[in-house]
Amino acid sequence: MKLNSLAKLGGVALLSAVVLAGCGSKSSQSGSKKQEISWMTPQSISTMDTSKMIDLYSAQVANGTNEGLLRMAKNNKVDPGVAKSYSVSKDGLTWTFNLRHSKWNDGTPVTAKDFVFSWQRTVKPKTASQYAYIFANIKNANQINKGKMSPSKLGVKAEGNYKFVVTLDKPQSYFKYMVTQPEFFPQNSKVVNKYGGDYGGNSTKNSYNGPFILKGWNGTNDTWKLVKNTKYWNAKKVKLQTINFQAVKTPSTALNSYNSNKLDYTTLSGTLAANNKNNKAYTVFPQASTTYLEFNQKKIPALRNVNIRKGMALAIDKKQMVNKVMQGGDILPKGFVPASMSKRNGKDFADQAYVKSGTDSNLTEAKKYFAKGLKQVGKKSLSLTLMGADDDDSKRATEFVQSQLTKLPGLKVTNQNIPFKTKLTRMENQQFDIGLSAWIADYPDPSNFLDLMVTNNSYNDGRWSNKKYDALVKKSENQDANNETARWNDMVQAEKILMNDQGLVPLYQQGQAALLRPSVKGVQAFTTSPQYDWAKASVK
Amino acid sequence: MVKYLGKRIFYIILTLFIVSTITFFLMKFMPGTPLTNQAKLTPSQIHQIYKQYGLDKPVWQQYLVYLAGVVHGNFGVSFQFSNQAVSYLIGSRMGPSLIIGGQGMIVGVLLGLVLGSLGAVKANTWIDTTSTIVSILLVSIPSFVLAVLLQYYLGLKLRWFPIADWGGFIYTVLPTMALAASPLAETARFMRTEMVDVLSSDYIELAKAKGLGKVGIIYHHALRNSLIPIITIIGPLTVNIMTGSMVVENIFSVPGIGEQFVKSVLTNDYPTIMGLTIVYCAMLCVVLLITDILYGLIDPRIRLSGQSN
Numbered sequence: 001m002k003l004n005s006l007a008k009l010g011g012v013a014l015l016s017a018v019v020l021a022g023c024g025s026k027s028s029q030s031g032s033k034k035q036e037i038s039w040m041t042p043q044s045i046s047t048m049d050t051s052k053m054i055d056l057y058s059a060q061v062a063n064g065t066n067e068g069l070l071r072m073a074k075n076n077k078v079d080p081g082v083a084k085s086y087s088v089s090k091d092g093l094t095w096t097f098n099l100r101h102s103k104w105n106d107g108t109p110v111t112a113k114d115f116v117f118s119w120q121r122t123v124k125p126k127t128a129s130q131y132a133y134i135f136a137n138i139k140n141a142n143q144i145n146k147g148k149m150s151p152s153k154l155g156v157k158a159e160g161n162y163k164f165v166v167t168l169d170k171p172q173s174y175f176k177y178m179v180t181q182p183e184f185f186p187q188n189s190k191v192v193n194k195y196g197g198d199y200g201g202n203s204t205k206n207s208y209n210g211p212f213i214l215k216g217w218n219g220t221n222d223t224w225k226l227v228k229n230t231k232y233w234n235a236k237k238v239k240l241q242t243i244n245f246q247a248v249k250t251p252s253t254a255l256n257s258y259n260s261n262k263l264d265y266t267t268l269s270g271t272l273a274a275n276n277k278n279n280k281a282y283t284v285f286p287q288a289s290t291t292y293l294e295f296n297q298k299k300i301p302a303l304r305n306v307n308i309r310k311g312m313a314l315a316i317d318k319k320q321m322v323n324k325v326m327q328g329g330d331i332l333p334k335g336f337v338p339a340s341m342s343k344r345n346g347k348d349f350a351d352q353a354y355v356k357s358g359t360d361s362n363l364t365e366a367k368k369y370f371a372k373g374l375k376q377v378g379k380k381s382l383s384l385t386l387m388g389a390d391d392d393d394s395k396r397a398t399e400f401v402q403s404q405l406t407k408l409p410g411l412k413v414t415n416q417n418i419p420f421k422t423k424l425t426r427m428e429n430q431q432f433d434i435g436l437s438a439w440i441a442d443y444p445d446p447s448n449f450l451d452l453m454v455t456n457n458s459y460n461d462g463r464w465s466n467k468k469y470d471a472l473v474k475k476s477e478n479q480d481a482n483n484e485t486a487r488w489n490d491m492v493q494a495e496k497i498l499m500n501d502q503g504l505v506p507l508y509q510q511g512q513a514a515l516l517r518p519s520v521k522g523v524q525a526f527t528t529s530p531q532y533d534w535a536k537a538s539v540k
Numbered sequence: 541m542v543k544y545l546g547k548r549i550f551y552i553i554l555t556l557f558i559v560s561t562i563t564f565f566l567m568k569f570m571p572g573t574p575l576t577n578q579a580k581l582t583p584s585q586i587h588q589i590y591k592q593y594g595l596d597k598p599v600w601q602q603y604l605v606y607l608a609g610v611v612h613g614n615f616g617v618s619f620q621f622s623n624q625a626v627s628y629l630i631g632s633r634m635g636p637s638l639i640i641g642g643q644g645m646i647v648g649v650l651l652g653l654v655l656g657s658l659g660a661v662k663a664n665t666w667i668d669t670t671s672t673i674v675s676i677l678l679v680s681i682p683s684f685v686l687a688v689l690l691q692y693y694l695g696l697k698l699r700w701f702p703i704a705d706w707g708g709f710i711y712t713v714l715p716t717m718a719l720a721a722s723p724l725a726e727t728a729r730f731m732r733t734e735m736v737d738v739l740s741s742d743y744i745e746l747a748k749a750k751g752l753g754k755v756g757i758i759y760h761h762a763l764r765n766s767l768i769p770i771i772t773i774i775g776p777l778t779v780n781i782m783t784g785s786m787v788v789e790n791i792f793s794v795p796g797i798g799e800q801f802v803k804s805v806l807t808n809d810y811p812t813i814m815g816l817t818i819v820y821c822a823m824l825c826v827v828l829l830i831t832d833i834l835y836g837l838i839d840p841r842i843r844l845s846g847q848s849n
Contacts (some may be wrong), residue, residue: 049623126588133581142582187750199623222630222795223795247793249793249799250791253704253790253793256691257703259703
């Protein structure tokens with residue numbers, strides 16, 4: 001190779017860069033009300049197979065492209081979906097869904113058999129669905145999942161093409177929310193069988209029965225589109241023609257793209273959220289997720305002392321943590337069960353079960369409790385390790401908690417930030433002293449949180465145990481399961497016990513700070529995953 | 541030449557074999573599984589998942605299966621993308637990385653050569669000082685800072701280039717600029733030093749004495765002889781670009797492979813980590829081979845076969 005030819009080539013490349021620089025992109029914003037929006041997502045889709053979906057962002061897309069028996073609606077209500085109506089037997093065990101005549105995007109009808117097929121597929125061990133446990137309350141699901149029974153024995157039945165009957169093990173009043181989730185969506189057996197292991201691997205190897213159709217996702221790329229599905233039963237009501245998705249992994253990039261009208265929605269975090277609080281488009285979407293501290297009572301006997309736990313809980317200034325440290329859209333906690341997730345007769349569960357001391361901050365009180373506790377366990381000082389994941393938010397949170405806890409005389413706290421998965425495994429095996437955890441609800445019912453703290457629940461890492469609490473949770477799931485009021489009261493009492501005994505320390509409730517362009521109307525946001533529904537959205 | 545190439549290719553294959561073996565066993569020592577919800581899985585499900593990924597077999601069998609796969613370009617199935625083969629994942633995301641990396645390298649090295657030569661020819665003038673300052677600046681600003689600045693000023697404020705996304709040459713300009721900075725600065729520094737040396741050597745004096753024009757001397761005599769150290773640094777610079785591109789890709793939302801590499805490490809996605817390590821290693825070997833061949837082309841004193849006649 002000769003040097004001069006190389007130099008010329010370089011010259012050409014440079015020149016073209018300069019020339020092209022002149023014709024930069026023009027702003028896509030025009031005055032018309034084109035029914036098209038651009039949506040930011042922090043991660044790309046990992047799979048569109050609803051049996052194998054485990055992340056929030058894939059579920060979010062699936063909620064746009066497919067539909068289950070019911071659809072989540074505002075204020076803890078459900079709207080009809082593929083089922084136009086449903087009824088529950090008196091004992092609460094049999095749920096009958098009457099399906100409408102709706103179609104897949106290939107024109108074939110969506111029938112009760114598609115639900116039977118999908119649910120059996122998720123539960124059978126061969127599919128290896130990591131979310132199969134969510135079906136646990138459906139008759140025989142556990143036995144099938146363990147490989148001890150044939151999938152055909154699952155408590156679901158198609159009576160004709162348009163009646164779908166589900167039999168539960170125990171009454172479950174929130175089952176209506178569960179069937180709105182992607183894991184419970186129907187699957188087109190022909191398409192699943194055609195693609196086998198590749199099913200859901202890209203936008204064409206799938207079938208859709210929801211408001212939109214997924215286009216342009218090749219299995220690994222970062223941009224794709226949701227295009228209006230003309231075969232959707234309620235297509236008349238769907239106003240948006242296109243939703244352009246873009247996976248943006250750098251928050252500042254997303255903000256810049258929003259500011260140049262390339263995106264109509266973007267999430268914000270940390271300082272970016274704080275800097276944009278006065279923006280007209282700034283919105284905080286509360287999430288049914290609590291970040292909390294767990295005390296390992298199995299490993300550290302001193303943590304079995306309630307005064308020590310209370311002292312530590314009171315020492316942490318949650319207000320400062322939310323406003324100055326985390327800075328995003330996070331909100332002050334009211335308890336373990338997050339606020340604005342579950343309401344009954346217009347009253348929020350978190351308000352009804354509120355125990356001031358459980359989430360309060362008061363250093364003088366804290367010192368008193370802690371000193372009393374130390375005395376009771378016969379110790380002069382305690383040295384504990386605080387374990388958290390190694391992402392930015394976890395690091396900030398653990399550093400702050402450490403700084404607050406060391407204000408207690410006689411307490412020494414060392415931080416340990418390790419990769420998320422390692423942290424999970426260690427905490428599951430009680431290899432920690434204090435741990436930073438977070439729980440995101442699968443469905444908007446308090447039981448989703450309260451179940452975690454029952455003695456020997458696999459997620460009760462700290463092994464907190466309280467007989468009264470266990471009894472109340474059990475009662476809410478058994479004898480009171482069909483009595484809405486009694487069930488609700490059981491759960492309120494349980495949460496109060498948990499907070500009074502400081503079984504854990506709620507630090508904050510997560511909220512998603514975001515910019516949503518004010519011209520985009522009607523996007524429905526929920527506290528549980530899938531977070532958004534665009535079926536009724538429009539540009540005005 | 542053919543003999544030399546054959547020998548080198550044999551060594552490359554040997555290197556790849558050793559690297560893939562070491563990576564495989566290192567991964568086996570690390571904790572982590574493809575399971576996300578371990579606490580909620582039944583033993584029979586866990587067994588199914590292990591079987592699906594071939595993790596139910598003894599380690600030596602896994603190793604053989606893995607080696608056989610690698611030979612056929614099959615790195616297994618990704619843990620993160622439950623249905624995707626790692627080779628497809630790498631294949632579909634490698635293109636954009638290669639484009640911005642390659643462009644960054646070419647633009648950076650060429651501009652660096654020009655800047656360095658200018659500095660040397662006009663040594664100790666304001667041009668030299670400017671060239672030095674520019675290269676010091678570019679080498680000290682990390683590529684991700686530069687990327688954010690470029691994005692903000694050229695993308696958002698001036699709107700000359702798209703802020704992020706992918707889809708045509710115009711989208712590659714900002715990432716290329718961000719990536720070009722470091723090779724530009726390095727090349728310029730090396731070029732200047734070397735050229736100052738060369739310009740003061742006897743044969744340049746001779747050329748001057750023979751009455752050759754300044755341009756001719758620089759172009760025919762000085763430039764070519766100053767290139768040897770540049771070739772030496774191209775290898776390490778390529779490695780830098782490969783690793784630097786991960787952050788730059790993220791900032792400009794380039795659907796490249798760098799981000800997947802980081803993510804696969806964070807999520808213990810072993811098949812992807814192993815696949816990418818091998819691909820990166822192969823690329824590096826090829827770059828080193830090319831630089832060795834370039835040596836011979838530029839400096840006739842270096843014989844590839846290693847035999848002097």
